[in-house]
Amino acid sequence: MVEAVSSPEVVRLAGVTKAFNVGTPIENEVLHGIDLQLARGEFAAVVGPSGSGKSTLLNLIGLLDRPTQGRLAVTGQETTELDDAHLTALRGHAIGFVFQYHHLIGCFTAAENVMMPLVAAAGRPRPGMRERAEQLLASVGLAHLAERRADQLSGGQQQRVAVARSLAMQPALLLADEPTGNLDTKSAEDVFALLRQVNREHGTSVLFVTHNAALAARCDRTIEVVDGRVR
Numbered sequence: 553m554v555e556a557v558s559s560p561e562v563v564r565l566a567g568v569t570k571a572f573n574v575g576t577p578i579e580n581e582v583l584h585g586i587d588l589q590l591a592r593g594e595f596a597a598v599v600g601p602s603g604s605g606k607s608t609l610l611n612l613i614g615l616l617d618r619p620t621q622g623r624l625a626v627t628g629q630e631t632t633e634l635d636d637a638h639l640t641a642l643r644g645h646a647i648g649f650v651f652q653y654h655h656l657i658g659c660f661t662a663a664e665n666v667m668m669p670l671v672a673a674a675g676r677p678r679p680g681m682r683e684r685a686e687q688l689l690a691s692v693g694l695a696h697l698a699e700r701r702a703d704q705l706s707g708g709q710q711q712r713v714a715v716a717r718s719l720a721m722q723p724a725l726l727l728a729d730e731p732t733g734n735l736d737t738k739s740a741e742d743v744f745a746l747l748r749q750v751n752r753e754h755g756t757s758v759l760f761v762t763h764n765a766a767l768a769a770r771c772d773r774t775i776e777v778v779d780g781r782v783r
């Protein structure tokens with residue numbers, strides 16, 4: 553079991569590089585010596601040109617991929633020496649994800665989708681999980697749609713379900729990779745407001761990748777990624 557150490561930072565990267573093998577022995581270094589800290593409760597936009605390395609950076613912080621070099625700590629836990637099982641455990645407890653495409657299971661109801669991280673963590677459904685899913689759906693304004701199949705919801709509603717699901721494990725950190733990129737202006741505004749609300753009410757740190765300059769300007773902080781470096 554990974555114990556998260558109490559830490560003022562929820563994320564700390566020191567000298568992190570990421571290179572991809574693009575045909576032996578050629579390596580393409582995409583991120584170069586990143587130093588970055590995210591404090592508890594911070595709400596930061598990650599911006600930068602297409603191909604600059606934003607998603608690669610988010611994948612490292614989300615423990616979905618490993619740095620080639622450097623140190624990466626999440627909720628105070630140094631991760632670079634952890635094996636895959638411990639990384640998975642830390643990811644499941646510390647980090648919530650919201651992607652551009654919601655990745656809900658269409659034939660499951662909204663409540664069943666929100667329950668999934670809880671069922672996965674416990675190994676099976678347990679009493680109280682459905683009530684917890686219903687509470688989370690109520691907190692994103694969708695209590696009345698708990699029993700609706702996910703594929704019968706609008707795009708904005710699906711993304712709100714995805715936000716509710718991301719909060720099921722009460723993560724310290726929420727990673728959102730263009731969560732509004734596929735939505736109309738009104739739905740994008742609603743999802744952004746929801747992430748803000750989560751940040752304010754629960755103190756969840758948020759890293760929000762966006763190409764939307766107006767939304768980025770409303771975050772506490774802007775992290776600009778250009779040519780694989782943070783400015």
Ligand SMILES: Nc1ncnc2c1ncn2[C@@H]1O[C@H](COP(=O)(O)OP(=O)(O)OP(=O)(O)O)[C@@H](O)[C@H]1O
Pocket residue numbers: 572573574580582600601602603604605606607608609
């Ligand atoms: N698995 C991979 N193998 C090889 N190269 C990769 C891989 N993943 C990403 N890259 C390369 O890394 C660079 C950065 O990609 P990344 O997706 O992180 O950029 P981005 O800033 O998120 O772009 P966008 O804004 O278009 O989503 C690109 O040149 C991309 O081709």
